[in-house]
Structure formats: C-alpha cells, structure tokens
Amino acid sequence: MDWQTITALSCVLGTLAVFAYRIARPSGKKSGCGKSCGCGVEKKR
Amino acid sequence: MSTVPEVPPTVALVGNPNSGKSTIFNALTGKNQRVGNFAGVTVEVKVGETYNPHGKKLHVLDLPGCYSLRANSPDEKIALEALTGQLPKTAKPDLVVCVVDASNLERHLQLALQVIELGLPCVLALNMVDVAEKSGLRLDPAKLSEELGIPVVPMQAKAGKGITDLKQALRHPFPPVSEATWLANAESDENDRRDFIARLCELAARRPDSQQRTLSDKLDSFLLHPFFGWVALVAVMFCVFWAIFSFASIPMDLIDGALGGFGGWVESLMQPGDFRSLLVDGIIAGVGGVLVFLPQIILLFLFIGLLESSGYMSRAAFLMDGVMAKAGLSGKSFLPLFSSFACAIPGVMATRTIDSAKERLVTIFVAPWMSCSARLPVYFLVVPLILGEKEGSWKQALILFGIYVLGTVTAFVVARVLRGRLGPEATTSHFMLELPSYRMPQWGYILRHVLDRGWAFVRKAGTVILGLSILLWALVTYPKSDSEDPGEALAHSAMGRIGEVIEPVVKPLGFDGRTGTAILTSFAAREVFVSSIGIIFSVEETDDDVETRSLIRDKISKATWPDGRPLFTPLTMVSLLVFFIYALQCLPTTAVVAREAGSWKWAIGQFVFMSGFAYLASLIVFQVGRLMGF
Numbered sequence: 001m002d003w004q005t006i007t008a009l010s011c012v013l014g015t016l017a018v019f020a021y022r023i024a025r026p027s028g029k030k031s032g033c034g035k036s037c038g039c040g041v042e043k044k045r
Numbered sequence: 046m047s048t049v050p051e052v053p054p055t056v057a058l059v060g061n062p063n064s065g066k067s068t069i070f071n072a073l074t075g076k077n078q079r080v081g082n083f084a085g086v087t088v089e090v091k092v093g094e095t096y097n098p099h100g101k102k103l104h105v106l107d108l109p110g111c112y113s114l115r116a117n118s119p120d121e122k123i124a125l126e127a128l129t130g131q132l133p134k135t136a137k138p139d140l141v142v143c144v145v146d147a148s149n150l151e152r153h154l155q156l157a158l159q160v161i162e163l164g165l166p167c168v169l170a171l172n173m174v175d176v177a178e179k180s181g182l183r184l185d186p187a188k189l190s191e192e193l194g195i196p197v198v199p200m201q202a203k204a205g206k207g208i209t210d211l212k213q214a215l216r217h218p219f220p221p222v223s224e225a226t227w228l229a230n231a232e233s234d235e236n237d238r239r240d241f242i243a244r245l246c247e248l249a250a251r252r253p254d255s256q257q258r259t260l261s262d263k264l265d266s267f268l269l270h271p272f273f274g275w276v277a278l279v280a281v282m283f284c285v286f287w288a289i290f291s292f293a294s295i296p297m298d299l300i301d302g303a304l305g306g307f308g309g310w311v312e313s314l315m316q317p318g319d320f321r322s323l324l325v326d327g328i329i330a331g332v333g334g335v336l337v338f339l340p341q342i343i344l345l346f347l348f349i350g351l352l353e354s355s356g357y358m359s360r361a362a363f364l365m366d367g368v369m370a371k372a373g374l375s376g377k378s379f380l381p382l383f384s385s386f387a388c389a390i391p392g393v394m395a396t397r398t399i400d401s402a403k404e405r406l407v408t409i410f411v412a413p414w415m416s417c418s419a420r421l422p423v424y425f426l427v428v429p430l431i432l433g434e435k436e437g438s439w440k441q442a443l444i445l446f447g448i449y450v451l452g453t454v455t456a457f458v459v460a461r462v463l464r465g466r467l468g469p470e471a472t473t474s475h476f477m478l479e480l481p482s483y484r485m486p487q488w489g490y491i492l493r494h495v496l497d498r499g500w501a502f503v504r505k506a507g508t509v510i511l512g513l514s515i516l517l518w519a520l521v522t523y524p525k526s527d528s529e530d531p532g533e534a535l536a537h538s539a540m541g542r543i544g545e546v547i548e549p550v551v552k553p554l555g556f557d558g559r560t561g562t563a564i565l566t567s568f569a570a571r572e573v574f575v576s577s578i579g580i581i582f583s584v585e586e587t588d589d590d591v592e593t594r595s596l597i598r599d600k601i602s603k604a605t606w607p608d609g610r611p612l613f614t615p616l617t618m619v620s621l622l623v624f625f626i627y628a629l630q631c632l633p634t635t636a637v638v639a640r641e642a643g644s645w646k647w648a649i650g651q652f653v654f655m656s657g658f659a660y661l662a663s664l665i666v667f668q669v670g671r672l673m674g675f
Binding site: 011012 | 315320516518519
C-alpha cells in the first residue's frame, strides 16, 4: 500500500469513527417538540 | 478574604411576535439579530449583556415571540420555561420587559398581563407609539402605568427613541411586583383579562370616533381580496420562483466552474492515487455538488426576508390557511412547505413556528415531497428522454410543472391522512396571526439573516456532507479492480456489488443492477445520480452540464438488457421519475428531521415510508404501463 492509499483509508476510518461517535453519544439537546404527538419525547410538566 | 463575584441580574424581553422585541434587544446589547415581520422570528433564547445607567452589568434574554404563556407551541413553551426559571443554564429573570405594539395594544396586553400574573417585576415597553399615534390612537402612558402598577416606557425602537428611558427603568432597585387585580373570577382568567384590557384601553388608549383607513388597510382590501388577493399571491410566488431559478443560475455556474477548476488544480499537483481520488472525486465533487445550491438558498432566504419584513408573508399565510386546512394543516405550514421547494432543510427548520406539535410533525413529514432544487438535474436528464428530444421544449416545461404538482398534491393527501391518524389536539390550538402594517424592508437585518442562513448551509456542507462524501467515495472505490475502465471499477466496488444484489428488487420497476447502483448512490443526495450514471455508462464529463447530460442521454438510450431489449424506454424513464419525486434521497434532511422532530424514530419512519411509497408508486407505474403496452 502506498502513502495515498493509507491516507485515504485513514480518512475513511476516521469519518466512520466520527459518525459512530455522533450516533452513539447521548444527545444533550432539547428537542423542539411539543406534547402528545407520539414522537417519544416526554413533556416535562 | 475573597468575595464571591456578584451574579449580574437577568432581564428578560418578552412580547408578541413582531412587537419589536428583537430590535430592542439589539439596541440594548448591540447584538445583531434577525428582525422579521412574521410570527416566530426568535425561536430560541438569545442572550446578551447591557449596562444600566449606574454601570451595573445586566444579562438580557430575548425570549421567543409568543401570543400567550399557555405553552401550546415550542416558542411559548420556551418563553414560559425561561420566565419560571426552568430553562436549563438560564437564570430566572429578576425583571421582565414586556414589549407591546402600541398600535395593537388590546391583543398585546394579554401576554403582558400573564407575565405580571407570574409575580415577576415588570416594565412595559410601549413600542411603536408613532404608528399608534398616526392611526389616531391617543395614548396615556401615565394612566397605563397607574392601572397596571408597573413602569411604562413609550418607545420607537426602530428609530432608537426611548432606549435611554428604558435603560433608566432597568435601574436598581427593580420596580415592585404588581398585583394582578383583574383576576376576580377564578374560573375564567381569560375573561377577566379581556374585561380589564377593554376598560384599560378606554382609559389609556382611546381611539378616534371615526376609524381612519390607513395605507395598510387600503392595500389589504386588494391583497386580501377573495379573488385579487389570490392573483397577487400567485404573481408574487411566481416572481420568487422565477427569480430563484433564473438569477441563481449565474452564480451557480460560477461556483461549479470554480470547483471544477479547483479539482483540476489539485489533480495537477498530485500523482494519481487513492488520496487524490478521495480529494477530487469524493470531497471536492461531493461537497461542491451541494455547495452549488448555495445561491438558490441565499436567494430564497432573501425573498423570504423581504416578504416577512414588508409584512406580506403574514397575508400569504392568512390566504393559504383555508387551502392548508384541507390538508389538516394551518396557514403557518405554508412558509415551511414553500421553502422546501428550494431545499427541505430550511423548510423543516422553519416548522418551529407552528403551534401545534402534531401539525408540526406532519409538516416535517411531508416537506421533502415539495420538489427541491436538488431533483432538478435528474429531471433535466430524464424528462427529454421520455419525449425523445433535446432539452428546453415547452412540453418538457409542462412535464416539469406536472412533477411539482404531483409532489405537492401527494404531500397534501398524505398530510391529511397522517393528521387524521395522529388524532385531535390534546389542547385547542388556534391559528392566530398578526397582520402587521406594511413597512419598508429592513435591509440590514435581512442581509444579516441571509448571511446567517447561508453560513449554516455551508457549515452543513462542511460537516455532514463532507463525511457522507468520504463514505460514499469509499463505497464506490473499494474493493479495487485491476481494470482501468471506470464502469468496471464501479461494478467491482462495494456499491456495484450491492447494486447487483438488489437487481431482483429494482427489476420490477424496470431498472437493471447498474441503474439500481446509481439510485443507491443518490440516497446520499439526489443529484449524485447524474454523475453516477455517467460513471457507470462510461460517459466523459464535460465542463458544460447540458452537454454532459446530452452525452449521458445518448449513451444510455443505446444501453440494452442482455437479451438486446432497450434498457431505458420512455416507460422506464417515467418510472424513474416517479421514484425520484417520492423517495427521500437526502441524508442531511433525515439528520435535520431527527433533530427537529426530537426523535430518530420519526426520521427513520419518514425515510422508510417515503422510500417505500416511491418504490410502490414506481412499481405501479411500470407494471400498469407495461400491461397497457407501453
């Protein structure tokens, strides 16, 4: 494998790792969803 | 001895949409924020800092514009949470500035009374007194202050008048909490408020005996007319569309050319290899393919800003309310769905202003069926093949129009069905929309907003699209083939093999494995289909898109099945077109839907439903067409 193949494969693996991390990490963001819509977000009050 | 640093007091700005709240926030804090003339400009809490006349630092919160604190919509919910100190990482306000439009005092005071009822110290910013006085209203701020029990500051925020007086009102100690004396009837707070406001306005905001017709009233008699109003709406929307598609083509061509040149420059710098291919064919081509739509996005938001700022967008939403009701939606869904014709991403983001959670989810669900501009390269490739002629005839324009109508009508039908299935609202939701006076667009704010949106789009292209382009490149590159022929290399790749595996699935739609592969690649972004089909059928790309599409058409019209039958018949092309009208082939949209709907379940459900719908529709078209002898 030449340096170009190694670099390209590293980029692909790095991207996969970033996507996997972003999918797996718990979301800290509050959704803008309202209530009783069946979307799975519970209203706090 | 160390002292604990004193936390600056927090002042929250609250008010109805379009009351000038964001203008006051900007004037107080020096921050630039979008100012619109349509409901829901601020959908998140903006934070800034200012100093009172004694030099004491104050945190200033700009809360989303809302009509009440009933927490029916996301913006009302955020406003209530911020005022009651329930919003994470945001301190409970020590003082609330209720911004009201003096020319619409009756309606705006409803929210101000609800804020006072929360037991927070308040100051009433009586904004747009010039507009109120021009309409003949005689205001008595001292009487208002006496009756409400809070300081009242007359203002013309747009002209910068009254800001100093408002800062004076932010001095320590803050005014005492006023008592909600109007709440006499424990059963109906709303009636109590309404009665109190009626009495208050008689005392402190007297109208002249004869109502004068303002310029806005005169314009509305035409623009909201049952017939001419619609003529005007269609004319305005046509002009917006025409401008987006015609003006945008110049910068789009420039971006396309610049990216092509950049790709060529990178190619000339490096030896052939995987990394060069990743940079040129994966990253530059992938990200560039999305960035090329930036001019359209910018133009769309420029027009939306113009229509909002001038006050016309509220009229459009008002007119469309009846049409939207047929789909189980309200006029507030009009703007998001209209925006989706350019790109579903801003359309989905614009649904935040919709009060009803169910209506919002339904709007998000059907928004990608509004034919976005990314579908156009595919339509431009396929439509001439159906008619067997070159690009640019009126018959092709008619088919293109039909495509837009088909997507829109289907979206409305599905919205109607889905809205019915989600059931009635837990709480009654009213479509309440301010019809503000017409005014000259605020160019500075519009341009800043356009730049914000444009930057958000570029950021998206630089993150999600960049990642997807890299992964897509890997799928079409590995495992590598010894062949120099790009078509054979693709057939040997993971994507090509997947295409081969799915051939039995796509064959009933009239496609072979090669077309299936091209369709698979286009699930990241629709426009990728054109370049994929070019690679698969070994077509050399040229600098001119029209010429490239013409070369692809020449090549694929000669392609055959192994038994010699033509692969791309007019019927196959219609089937392909139907698939592209309905399939959700845009991963960034799916990512935005997941964020806005608050659940990946909705995003995945939407993706599966739309793709399944596209498959079924395409299947029916091809099989019925074949039975009919096409």
